[in-house]
Amino acid sequence: MKADLPLVMSVTSGKGGVGKTNISVNLACCLAREGKSVVLLDADLGLANVDVVLGLTPKKNLFHLFHDDATLADVLTSTPYGFKILPASSGVSEMLALTAGQKITLLEAMDELEDTVDYLIVDTGAGINENVMYFNLASQVRLVILTPEPTSLTDAYALIKVMQQNHDVNDFKVLVNLAPDEKAALDIFRRLYKACDHFLAGISLDYVGFIPRDASVRKAVIAQKPFCVQEPAGAACKALTAMAKNMQKWDVPNALDGNIKFFWKRLLFGQ
Numbered sequence: 477m478k479a480d481l482p483l484v485m486s487v488t489s490g491k492g493g494v495g496k497t498n499i500s501v502n503l504a505c506c507l508a509r510e511g512k513s514v515v516l517l518d519a520d521l522g523l524a525n526v527d528v529v530l531g532l533t534p535k536k537n538l539f540h541l542f543h544d545d546a547t548l549a550d551v552l553t554s555t556p557y558g559f560k561i562l563p564a565s566s567g568v569s570e571m572l573a574l575t576a577g578q579k580i581t582l583l584e585a586m587d588e589l590e591d592t593v594d595y596l597i598v599d600t601g602a603g604i605n606e607n608v609m610y611f612n613l614a615s616q617v618r619l620v621i622l623t624p625e626p627t628s629l630t631d632a633y634a635l636i637k638v639m640q641q642n643h644d645v646n647d648f649k650v651l652v653n654l655a656p657d658e659k660a661a662l663d664i665f666r667r668l669y670k671a672c673d674h675f676l677a678g679i680s681l682d683y684v685g686f687i688p689r690d691a692s693v694r695k696a697v698i699a700q701k702p703f704c705v706q707e708p709a710g711a712a713c714k715a716l717t718a719m720a721k722n723m724q725k726w727d728v729p730n731a732l733d734g735n736i737k738f739f740w741k742r743l744l745f746g747q
Contacts, residue, residue, distance in 0.1 A: 487599050488600040488618060572605070704716060
Protein backbone atom coordinates (compact mmCIF):
# COMPACT_ATOMS: atom_id res chain seq x y z
CA MET A 477 0.00 0.00 0.00
CA LYS A 478 1.19 3.53 -0.81
CA ALA A 479 1.08 6.07 1.98
CA ASP A 480 1.61 9.16 -0.15
CA LEU A 481 -0.97 10.93 -2.24
CA PRO A 482 -0.37 10.52 -6.00
CA LEU A 483 0.67 13.65 -7.84
CA VAL A 484 -1.92 14.41 -10.51
CA MET A 485 -0.60 16.71 -13.21
CA SER A 486 -2.39 17.91 -16.32
CA VAL A 487 -0.26 18.62 -19.38
CA THR A 488 -2.16 21.27 -21.25
CA SER A 489 -1.94 24.05 -23.81
CA GLY A 490 -4.01 26.76 -25.38
CA LYS A 491 -2.83 25.73 -28.85
CA GLY A 492 -2.53 22.40 -30.62
CA GLY A 493 0.71 21.25 -32.17
CA VAL A 494 2.99 22.28 -29.29
CA GLY A 495 4.11 18.72 -28.50
CA LYS A 496 1.88 18.18 -25.50
CA THR A 497 1.18 14.48 -26.05
CA ASN A 498 4.80 13.73 -26.91
CA ILE A 499 5.92 15.40 -23.69
CA SER A 500 3.29 13.50 -21.68
CA VAL A 501 4.40 10.15 -23.09
CA ASN A 502 8.10 10.76 -22.61
CA LEU A 503 7.66 12.24 -19.15
CA ALA A 504 5.80 9.08 -18.16
CA CYS A 505 8.67 7.06 -19.61
CA CYS A 506 11.28 9.06 -17.66
CA LEU A 507 9.39 8.77 -14.36
CA ALA A 508 8.96 5.02 -14.87
CA ARG A 509 12.72 4.75 -15.35
CA GLU A 510 13.08 6.43 -11.96
CA GLY A 511 11.14 3.54 -10.47
CA LYS A 512 7.85 5.41 -10.20
CA SER A 513 4.42 3.93 -10.82
CA VAL A 514 2.89 6.06 -13.58
CA VAL A 515 -0.45 6.13 -15.37
CA LEU A 516 -0.98 8.38 -18.39
CA LEU A 517 -4.60 9.35 -19.01
CA ASP A 518 -5.41 10.39 -22.57
CA ALA A 519 -7.90 13.15 -21.85
CA ASP A 520 -8.19 14.38 -25.43
CA LEU A 521 -11.33 12.29 -25.54
CA GLY A 522 -12.51 12.94 -29.08
CA LEU A 523 -9.11 13.09 -30.81
CA ALA A 524 -7.03 10.66 -28.78
CA ASN A 525 -3.52 9.83 -29.95
CA VAL A 526 -1.45 8.64 -26.96
CA ASP A 527 -1.88 5.06 -28.21
CA VAL A 528 -0.85 6.14 -31.73
CA VAL A 529 2.33 7.83 -30.48
CA LEU A 530 3.18 4.59 -28.67
CA GLY A 531 2.24 2.28 -31.56
CA LEU A 532 -0.34 0.46 -29.43
CA THR A 533 -3.81 -0.85 -30.28
CA PRO A 534 -5.74 -1.11 -27.01
CA LYS A 535 -8.76 -3.41 -27.03
CA LYS A 536 -10.81 -1.02 -24.92
CA ASN A 537 -10.74 2.69 -24.13
CA LEU A 538 -12.62 5.22 -22.03
CA PHE A 539 -15.63 5.07 -24.36
CA HIS A 540 -16.17 1.50 -23.15
CA LEU A 541 -15.92 2.64 -19.52
CA PHE A 542 -18.81 5.03 -20.09
CA HIS A 543 -20.94 2.99 -22.48
CA ASP A 544 -20.18 -0.74 -22.19
CA ASP A 545 -19.83 -1.23 -18.43
CA ALA A 546 -16.08 -1.86 -18.80
CA THR A 547 -14.03 -1.55 -15.62
CA LEU A 548 -10.94 0.57 -15.20
CA ALA A 549 -8.88 -2.62 -15.23
CA ASP A 550 -10.38 -3.44 -18.64
CA VAL A 551 -9.24 -0.10 -20.04
CA LEU A 552 -5.86 0.21 -18.31
CA THR A 553 -3.22 -0.78 -20.86
CA SER A 554 0.40 -1.66 -20.16
CA THR A 555 3.17 -0.26 -22.35
CA PRO A 556 6.63 -1.74 -23.02
CA TYR A 557 8.15 1.25 -21.22
CA GLY A 558 7.16 0.63 -17.61
CA PHE A 559 4.04 2.78 -17.37
CA LYS A 560 0.36 2.28 -18.15
CA ILE A 561 -2.10 4.29 -20.20
CA LEU A 562 -5.82 4.92 -20.07
CA PRO A 563 -6.54 5.38 -23.78
CA ALA A 564 -9.43 7.39 -25.17
CA SER A 565 -11.36 7.09 -28.41
CA SER A 566 -10.78 9.04 -31.60
CA GLY A 567 -13.45 10.45 -33.89
CA VAL A 568 -16.31 9.85 -31.45
CA SER A 569 -18.23 13.13 -31.23
CA GLU A 570 -20.22 12.21 -28.13
CA MET A 571 -16.98 12.10 -26.15
CA LEU A 572 -16.23 15.76 -26.85
CA ALA A 573 -18.17 16.89 -23.77
CA LEU A 574 -18.53 14.57 -20.79
CA THR A 575 -21.84 14.54 -18.96
CA ALA A 576 -21.96 15.09 -15.21
CA GLY A 577 -22.60 11.36 -14.77
CA GLN A 578 -19.59 10.41 -16.88
CA LYS A 579 -17.35 12.72 -14.85
CA ILE A 580 -18.47 11.01 -11.65
CA THR A 581 -18.00 7.57 -13.22
CA LEU A 582 -14.43 8.44 -14.20
CA LEU A 583 -13.51 9.89 -10.80
CA GLU A 584 -14.95 6.90 -8.96
CA ALA A 585 -13.17 4.46 -11.28
CA MET A 586 -9.86 6.25 -10.78
CA ASP A 587 -10.09 5.73 -7.03
CA GLU A 588 -8.86 2.18 -7.70
CA LEU A 589 -5.43 3.63 -8.49
CA GLU A 590 -4.87 5.85 -5.47
CA ASP A 591 -2.92 3.26 -3.44
CA THR A 592 -0.69 2.09 -6.27
CA VAL A 593 0.15 5.11 -8.44
CA ASP A 594 2.85 7.72 -7.80
CA TYR A 595 2.01 9.95 -10.78
CA LEU A 596 -1.13 10.38 -12.82
CA ILE A 597 -0.33 12.42 -15.94
CA VAL A 598 -3.39 13.84 -17.68
CA ASP A 599 -2.82 14.73 -21.34
CA THR A 600 -5.61 17.21 -22.05
CA GLY A 601 -6.87 18.42 -25.38
CA ALA A 602 -5.83 21.86 -26.58
CA GLY A 603 -7.90 24.99 -26.17
CA ILE A 604 -10.46 26.10 -23.62
CA ASN A 605 -13.38 23.74 -24.21
CA GLU A 606 -15.34 22.08 -21.41
CA ASN A 607 -13.33 18.88 -21.29
CA VAL A 608 -10.02 20.77 -21.16
CA MET A 609 -11.28 22.88 -18.27
CA TYR A 610 -12.63 19.85 -16.41
CA PHE A 611 -9.41 17.84 -16.53
CA ASN A 612 -7.31 20.85 -15.57
CA LEU A 613 -9.54 21.54 -12.59
CA ALA A 614 -9.46 17.89 -11.53
CA SER A 615 -5.64 17.92 -11.42
CA GLN A 616 -3.50 19.22 -8.59
CA VAL A 617 -0.78 20.68 -10.84
CA ARG A 618 -1.22 22.25 -14.29
CA LEU A 619 1.74 22.17 -16.65
CA VAL A 620 1.22 24.59 -19.55
CA ILE A 621 3.24 23.80 -22.68
CA LEU A 622 4.49 26.88 -24.49
CA THR A 623 6.53 27.25 -27.68
CA PRO A 624 8.32 30.30 -29.14
CA GLU A 625 5.50 30.81 -31.66
CA PRO A 626 3.44 33.98 -31.03
CA THR A 627 0.18 32.04 -31.39
CA SER A 628 1.29 29.67 -28.65
CA LEU A 629 1.85 32.64 -26.36
CA THR A 630 -1.56 34.22 -27.00
CA ASP A 631 -3.41 30.91 -26.65
CA ALA A 632 -1.55 29.98 -23.44
CA TYR A 633 -2.51 33.36 -22.02
CA ALA A 634 -6.15 32.76 -23.01
CA LEU A 635 -6.16 29.37 -21.26
CA ILE A 636 -4.67 30.82 -18.07
CA LYS A 637 -7.08 33.78 -18.16
CA VAL A 638 -10.16 31.55 -18.45
CA MET A 639 -8.97 29.26 -15.68
CA GLN A 640 -8.38 32.19 -13.35
CA GLN A 641 -11.44 34.27 -14.12
CA ASN A 642 -13.94 31.41 -14.46
CA HIS A 643 -12.50 28.87 -12.02
CA ASP A 644 -10.27 30.82 -9.60
CA VAL A 645 -7.11 28.86 -10.53
CA ASN A 646 -3.96 30.94 -10.05
CA ASP A 647 -0.99 28.56 -10.04
CA PHE A 648 0.59 27.16 -13.19
CA LYS A 649 3.87 25.56 -14.14
CA VAL A 650 5.25 26.37 -17.60
CA LEU A 651 7.47 24.23 -19.82
CA VAL A 652 8.78 25.70 -23.07
CA ASN A 653 9.05 23.21 -25.93
CA LEU A 654 10.81 23.43 -29.31
CA ALA A 655 13.09 26.27 -28.25
CA PRO A 656 16.42 26.71 -30.09
CA ASP A 657 18.16 27.50 -26.79
CA GLU A 658 17.46 28.54 -23.21
CA LYS A 659 17.65 32.23 -24.04
CA ALA A 660 14.74 31.88 -26.47
CA ALA A 661 12.83 29.75 -23.98
CA LEU A 662 13.24 32.29 -21.19
CA ASP A 663 12.29 35.11 -23.54
CA ILE A 664 8.93 33.58 -24.45
CA PHE A 665 8.28 32.65 -20.82
CA ARG A 666 8.99 36.22 -19.68
CA ARG A 667 6.58 37.56 -22.30
CA LEU A 668 3.84 35.28 -20.94
CA TYR A 669 4.75 36.23 -17.38
CA LYS A 670 4.59 39.97 -18.14
CA ALA A 671 1.19 39.66 -19.83
CA CYS A 672 -0.23 37.66 -16.91
CA ASP A 673 1.33 39.95 -14.32
CA HIS A 674 -0.10 43.04 -16.04
CA PHE A 675 -3.63 41.82 -16.73
CA LEU A 676 -4.27 38.94 -14.29
CA ALA A 677 -3.62 39.89 -10.68
CA GLY A 678 -2.52 37.05 -8.43
CA ILE A 679 -1.30 34.64 -11.12
CA SER A 680 1.73 32.51 -10.22
CA LEU A 681 3.80 31.09 -13.10
CA ASP A 682 6.63 28.70 -12.33
CA TYR A 683 9.15 28.13 -15.15
CA VAL A 684 10.23 24.47 -14.97
CA GLY A 685 12.56 24.35 -17.97
CA PHE A 686 12.64 23.90 -21.72
CA ILE A 687 12.88 21.10 -24.29
CA PRO A 688 15.22 22.02 -27.18
CA ARG A 689 14.50 21.33 -30.81
CA ASP A 690 15.84 17.87 -31.53
CA ALA A 691 15.68 15.99 -34.85
CA SER A 692 15.42 12.70 -32.97
CA VAL A 693 11.95 13.66 -31.74
CA ARG A 694 10.40 13.57 -35.21
CA LYS A 695 12.17 10.28 -35.99
CA ALA A 696 10.72 8.77 -32.82
CA VAL A 697 7.22 9.96 -33.69
CA ILE A 698 7.47 8.28 -37.09
CA ALA A 699 8.75 5.10 -35.42
CA GLN A 700 5.91 5.33 -32.86
CA LYS A 701 8.27 5.14 -29.92
CA PRO A 702 9.07 7.57 -27.10
CA PHE A 703 12.04 9.73 -28.09
CA CYS A 704 13.58 8.92 -24.72
CA VAL A 705 13.69 5.29 -25.86
CA GLN A 706 14.60 5.93 -29.48
CA GLU A 707 17.39 8.42 -28.67
CA PRO A 708 18.18 8.44 -24.94
CA ALA A 709 21.33 10.52 -25.51
CA GLY A 710 19.43 13.20 -27.42
CA ALA A 711 19.08 16.75 -26.15
CA ALA A 712 15.29 16.48 -25.76
CA CYS A 713 15.55 13.31 -23.68
CA LYS A 714 18.24 14.78 -21.44
CA ALA A 715 16.10 17.86 -20.77
CA LEU A 716 12.98 15.86 -19.97
CA THR A 717 14.92 13.43 -17.80
CA ALA A 718 16.15 16.38 -15.75
CA MET A 719 12.59 17.64 -15.38
CA ALA A 720 11.40 14.20 -14.25
CA LYS A 721 14.05 14.20 -11.53
CA ASN A 722 13.05 17.69 -10.43
CA MET A 723 9.37 16.72 -10.34
CA GLN A 724 10.10 14.30 -7.56
CA LYS A 725 11.06 17.26 -5.37
CA TRP A 726 7.81 19.13 -5.99
CA ASP A 727 5.42 19.56 -3.10
CA VAL A 728 2.13 17.80 -3.79
CA PRO A 729 -0.82 20.14 -3.15
CA ASN A 730 -2.86 18.33 -0.52
CA ALA A 731 -5.90 20.56 -0.17
CA LEU A 732 -9.11 20.94 -2.15
CA ASP A 733 -9.53 24.29 -3.89
CA GLY A 734 -13.26 24.17 -4.48
CA ASN A 735 -12.97 22.05 -7.63
CA ILE A 736 -13.62 18.31 -7.81
CA LYS A 737 -10.35 16.37 -7.93
CA PHE A 738 -8.97 13.00 -8.80
CA PHE A 739 -8.57 11.11 -5.51
CA TRP A 740 -10.74 13.77 -3.83
CA LYS A 741 -11.84 11.43 -1.04
CA ARG A 742 -8.31 11.09 0.25
CA LEU A 743 -7.75 14.82 -0.14
CA LEU A 744 -10.92 15.47 1.86
CA PHE A 745 -10.64 12.83 4.55
CA GLY A 746 -6.86 12.61 4.83
CA GLN A 747 -4.33 9.94 4.09
